[in-house]
Amino acid sequence: MTMHYTPPLRDFAFVLDEVLQAPQVLRALPAHAEIDGELMRQVLEEAGRFAAHVVAPLNAIGDREGCRFERGMVSTPLGFAQAYAQFCEAGWPALACAPEHGGQGLPHVLDCALYEMLSAANHGWTMYPGLLHGAYACLAAHGAPELQARYLEKIASGQWLATMCLTEAQAGSDLGQLRTRALPQADGSYRLTGDKIFISGGEHDLTDNIVHLVLARLPDALPGSKGLSLLLAPRVLPDGSRNGVQCTGIEHKMGIHGSATCSLHFENAQAWMVGEPGRGLAAMFVMMNAARLHVGAQGVGLAEAAWQRAMAYAKERRQSRAPGAAGTDVILRHPAVQKLLMEQRCRIEGARLLTCWAGLLLDLAEHDSDATLRRRHHERLEFITPVIKAFLTDQGFQCASRALQVFGGHGYVVETGIEQFMRDARITMIYEGTNEIQAIDFLMRKVLADDGRRLHDFLALVEADIDGAAGLVEQGRLLKDAVDNLSRFAIGITDAAREKPVLPYYVADEMLRLTGHVALGWMWLRAGRRALSALDSDPAWYGSKRDAACYHFAFVFAEVQQLSSVIEGCLTTGLPPLPTDLDHHAAQEAG
Structure with a gap:
């Protein structure tokens, strides 16, 4: 069957x-005083047209061809460079x-919608411009005036792409183990030496320059993550010469084959400090948080694209007899398939509401005229970011799996194309901080660290x-019960952790997912209420939205009961003992 992407305008x-x-x-x-609904719709229509007609046709090509590495150079799949040129020409x-x-100075919420559609159309291609705005925001917030003058406009226009160089072979999530060194020079620049891995877009043929933002250590740096500095090292130096950074290979991956995931070697590469020495993580987090919001949107986009294909297949695939039918019928008539499709729809549409709210x-955090309110909006964004990154990418992979299930055996073969979405979606749960780390960060830093102040503000x-x-x-009522439980659990975990400090780490995932369900339940309550108020204007469309809200609470939101039961059990009866064989195996490994 022919596969298309239809922007959900x-x-x-x-x-x-x-x-x-x-x-x-x-x-x-x-x-944004000039913004109105008509302008926003026009922007989204054009964004959807670009995603559907320029980028989406390259999705299968990129997956099939992948990137090619030869003598330090990377070639992207057929059509990628031309599509990127069009992307930049359109602004x-x-x-x-x-x-x-x-x-253009347009709202971030439109940028969020743009990247959902681009990810749905072609996740591998979207990885290249995906870090642009985060790099721009990082440099705008922390770059020296001369660096901003040299690089900001080039990054904003897309003329030069950017990377985020954190990971090293011995230092994945534990950035305190980084070894890349930066030596100060008499002219105020630095010389970088070290190796980085898993660098998205570290080398490619889309732009003539790449701006690398690199975490490294100065000679007198403190140990651990507090001793890291952030430096900017371009592929091509201001005088036009090639810098001392070389791609040493690309990864052969499970998915996103069209995205070049590179290993980079920095050998005496010239670089310039971004922000203050020793405060590199603070500067880098501007970029990382922007990336995490984009990754959440990737989860939504991939789920949407997979759902569209599953829905189209269910409408045309005839198989067996549906309940009440006289003969064979399309599988869309079967309750089991309907449940698969409705679960996906509820998760996707609720997630879209949540990512747009975050946008x-x-x-508001950037432009509210009241400084106190700007700070409050920023804190709310900090609170919800790990939830969006972890919960929505979990859902994205789950929805892609459910979409494949609709295809049955045909979904497991590559010809139908549905399996690519499941492979592509899997990485979103890992990069930009694994979902387990997001959960720990959420509970330990966003909930417990301030005695639940931000949690209670959200609730x-x-x-x-x-x-x-x-x-x-x-x-x-169901949502209120979940809100009350979440508030009570936060207090209970704080108290229990005084005697059992490890307990929060065991329930962090459940607390994040419970918060995610409360957030999606909140969004669906708002959506359902709006659908009811507009029902007479378009009974079919708004009636379907109302029904989806009810379905969400009946089937998807019910997961809060299981999550609440796990947390309640840990608080009331304590943590169950770990199986002894885990300790035995750990001792063997240590030996």
């Missing part, structure tokens, strides 16, 4: 205009960048909408 309009009321929110900000890299740096928070937002959920009383 009607749902984006529902999310932005009707549920989140984004045009009104944005117009209250001086930087997409500069969408949410500031006008003073050559950007609005970023706009207060949810409760305010529960109180106004007319017509969805039972759904509101």
